[in-house]
Amino acid sequence: MQRAITNKLMSWKDSPGRKPLVLFGARQTGKTYALLEFGKRCYTETAYFNFENMPRLRDIFAEDLNTDRIIAALGALSGKTITKGGTLVLFDEIQAEPRALTALKYFCEDNPEYHIAAAGSLLGVATNRENISFPVGKVDELTMYPMDFREFLTALGEDALADMIAECFRSDAPLPGPLHSKAVSLYRTYLIVGGMPECVREYLDKKDFDFVRVRHQNILGDYTSDMAKYATKAEAVRNEAVFESIPSQLARENKKFQYRLIGGNARSRDYEGSVRWLIKSGVVLACYKVKEGKIPLEFYKDNLSYKIYMSDVGLLSARLMTPYNVILSDINFGGEAKGAITENYVAQQLAAKGRSLYYWESEGRAETDFLLQTDDGAVPVECKAGEHVRSRSLASSYIPKYHPPYSIRISSKNFGFENGIKSVPLYAVWCI
Numbered sequence: 001m002q003r004a005i006t007n008k009l010m011s012w013k014d015s016p017g018r019k020p021l022v023l024f025g026a027r028q029t030g031k032t033y034a035l036l037e038f039g040k041r042c043y044t045e046t047a048y049f050n051f052e053n054m055p056r057l058r059d060i061f062a063e064d065l066n067t068d069r070i071i072a073a074l075g076a077l078s079g080k081t082i083t084k085g086g087t088l089v090l091f092d093e094i095q096a097e098p099r100a101l102t103a104l105k106y107f108c109e110d111n112p113e114y115h116i117a118a119a120g121s122l123l124g125v126a127t128n129r130e131n132i133s134f135p136v137g138k139v140d141e142l143t144m145y146p147m148d149f150r151e152f153l154t155a156l157g158e159d160a161l162a163d164m165i166a167e168c169f170r171s172d173a174p175l176p177g178p179l180h181s182k183a184v185s186l187y188r189t190y191l192i193v194g195g196m197p198e199c200v201r202e203y204l205d206k207k208d209f210d211f212v213r214v215r216h217q218n219i220l221g222d223y224t225s226d227m228a229k230y231a232t233k234a235e236a237v238r239n240e241a242v243f244e245s246i247p248s249q250l251a252r253e254n255k256k257f258q259y260r261l262i263g264g265n266a267r268s269r270d271y272e273g274s275v276r277w278l279i280k281s282g283v284v285l286a287c288y289k290v291k292e293g294k295i296p297l298e299f300y301k302d303n304l305s306y307k308i309y310m311s312d313v314g315l316l317s318a319r320l321m322t323p324y325n326v327i328l329s330d331i332n333f334g335g336e337a338k339g340a341i342t343e344n345y346v347a348q349q350l351a352a353k354g355r356s357l358y359y360w361e362s363e364g365r366a367e368t369d370f371l372l373q374t375d376d377g378a379v380p381v382e383c384k385a386g387e388h389v390r391s392r393s394l395a396s397s398y399i400p401k402y403h404p405p406y407s408i409r410i411s412s413k414n415f416g417f418e419n420g421i422k423s424v425p426l427y428a429v430w431c432i
Contacts, residue, residue, distance in 0.1 A: 001155045001197060003030060004352075005144055009038045012140055013115065020104040020116040020135075022094075025144035026282030026311050027121040027226065028219050030197040032092050034144065035117055039088035043115070046088045047078045051096040061099040067111040070103060084113035091118040095126030095230075098133070105135035122230050124280035143282075146195030146312040148352040149187065150430040155200050158186065169424065169431035172417040180414050180425070187427040188328050191341055194314015195348070209324050216318035223283055231277065238274040241266070243283065246308060247319055250340035254367075255307045256289070275308070285309045285347050287357035290371060293378045293402040297358045297371060307359065309347040316344050330386075338385040342426065343369055346383045346410055349429040362397040372432070376405040381432075384411035394421070408432065 012021055025031045039046030049057050060073040074089065075082045082089060094100050100118075107116050118139075120126065147155070153162040161183060168175045175183065192212065193203045199215045206212075227239040245262045249255060257275070259266045278284040289305035290297050310316040317327065320337065327341075347357055350370065360380065361367040368380035380398045394407050399420075407421045416423040424432065 001030075001147070001200065002151070003034050003144075003147070004151055005034055005142065006038060006041075008142055009034070010042060012142070013042055015140075018115070019108045019112065019138060019140045020118065022104070022123065022139045022141050023117065023119040023144055024124050024141065024282065025119070025121075026146075027222055028196050028198055029144045029146050029282070029311075031119040031121075031144050032090075033197065035088075035090050035119060039090060043088040044083070044086040045080055046090060047074060047080050047082055048090045048092065049074065049078070050092040051100065052093040058097050058100075061097060061103060065099065065103045065106050067103070067106050067114070071111070071114065082114070084111075085115060087115065089114060089116045091116070093120050094118040095120040095123045098126075101126075102133055102135065105138040108135070108138040122226055122281055124282060125230055125277055143354075145282075145352040146314075146348065147197060147200055148195060148349050148430045149190055149427060152190050152193070152195060152200060153186065155204060156186070161186075165425075165428050166431055168415045169428050172415050172422065174414040174416065175425070183425065183427040184412055185328075187425075191313055191327050191345060192317055192322075192324055194312040194317070195352075196312055196314060199314055212314070213318050216315055220315060220318065223281075226281065227277075235274065235277065238271055239277050242271055242274040243278060246284065246310060247316075247340075249308060250316075250344065251336050253336070255340075255343070256361075257306055257308050278308075283311055285311055285351050285357060287347060287359055287370065290358045290360055290378075293360050293368075293371060293380070293398060293404070295373050295378055297373045297378060298356070301358065305361075309344045311348065311351075313341060313345040313348055316341060339383075342385040343383050345426070346370065346381070346429050350432065353430065353432065355432075360398060362401075368394070368398050372408070374405070378402065379404050379406060379408060381408045381410065384409065387411060387413050 012018060023031050036046060051057055056077060060070055071082050091100055104116060107114055150162055161179060164175060164179060165183060192209055193199055196219060199212050202212050202215050224240060227236045231239055241262050248261050249257055259268050259271055262271060279286050287307040289302045290300040291302055292300040294300060350357060358371040359367055359369060360371050369383045370381040372379045372381060380394060382394055408424055409421050410424050410426055410429060412426055413423055414425060
């Protein structure tokens with residue numbers, strides 16, 4: 001399946017200032033597969049090393065971090081001749097060997113001609129620990145997310161439809177009725193399947209949602225196992241408690257994360273580390289409140305107020321056990337559930353485009369679902385699961401106060417632009 005990150009990997013390869021690459025991302029987002037495909041396409045040879053299932057690999061980094069010696073040892077271990085520029089050296093699950101991560105610094109300084117790429121399912125968690133020294137400034141960094149809806153359309157062979165959607169987004173011209181209906185239907189399918197490559201492949205092979213749900217449950221189980229494997233017992237219990245609370249967090253109209261919903265007498269000082277763990281692992285996405293709708297948004301970010309979403313909407317649908325027919329139809333299965341799934345989907349699409357997630361709230365009375373930083377100012381975004389688009393947040397709160405250049409309203413309605421509001425169909429969020 002074609003992934004958008006391939007173009008970024010090719011740009012990295014051709015960059016004159018190229019440094020060793022570190023690829024972040026949650027488990028099962030396709031990091032290893034994408035790097036192997038990239039190596040096969042763009043290099044004469046790929047030398048693959050996995051620190052979790054190659055015990056002798058760690059010994060290479062135990063002696064010293066001389067890069068010439070390391071390359072010679074890697075070549076002997078793999079039985080391949082590693083050349084500068086002709087071989088992609090791929091380190092997988094690098095978080096399992098901190099010295100290998102440190103070695104990237106020396107490859108940058110002493111042997112930058114070698115093309116080194118590293119990935120790890122819990123790399124973000126590992127580098128947040130005190131005993132792991134991350135080579136800041138000595139590596140290039142990319143983050144891989146689940147497949148967005150554009151990639152999903154490509155996997156389904158719907159590139160022509162995706163191109164038309166992109167053109168209508170640019171022109172604000174409506175997509176022809178039959179194509180609009182088709183795109184809405186495929187969007188609803190995506191809400192069930194999500195963007196995990198393994199799940200998309202399962203859907204393509206069998207067209208059976210039951211098999212896809214089994215894949216979802218396996219991935220969710222892997223996430224829980226990771227919490228036990230890469231955290232202390234006490235941390236793992238708290239991490240899982242926070243993770244299990246996400247559906248109830250999203251069920252509320254005000255989706256600001258609240259520790260009391262974890263259960264018992266949960267307090268922030270006991271669980272804030274678990275929230276950070278889940279964010280660093282890529283399992284969840286955090287959307288932070290800003291105190292003002294002004295740029296730069298990061299300047300007004302409130303680190304203590306945030307919403308949390310699942311990294312993949314398919315995993316959320318599986319967690320909620322939402323019936324397929326309810327998602328695929330216009331059945332009103334409860335405003336809270338429909339709104340939660342829709343908002344989670346939008347967060348996932350925006351994050352996949354590399355956007356930081358923010359929202360704004362007016363003294364607890366009304367909020368914009370998201371806030372985007374643009375060259376012209378902070379643009380508010382509201383999400384609606386259906387065609388009903390009336391809202392007090394934009395009209396009576398944010399717009400009169402900050403006078404944004406325009407606003408974005410995401411719903412199942414077709415494209416359009418009226419009264420300063422750009423209408424974006426749910427299937428076109430990837431265009432933003």
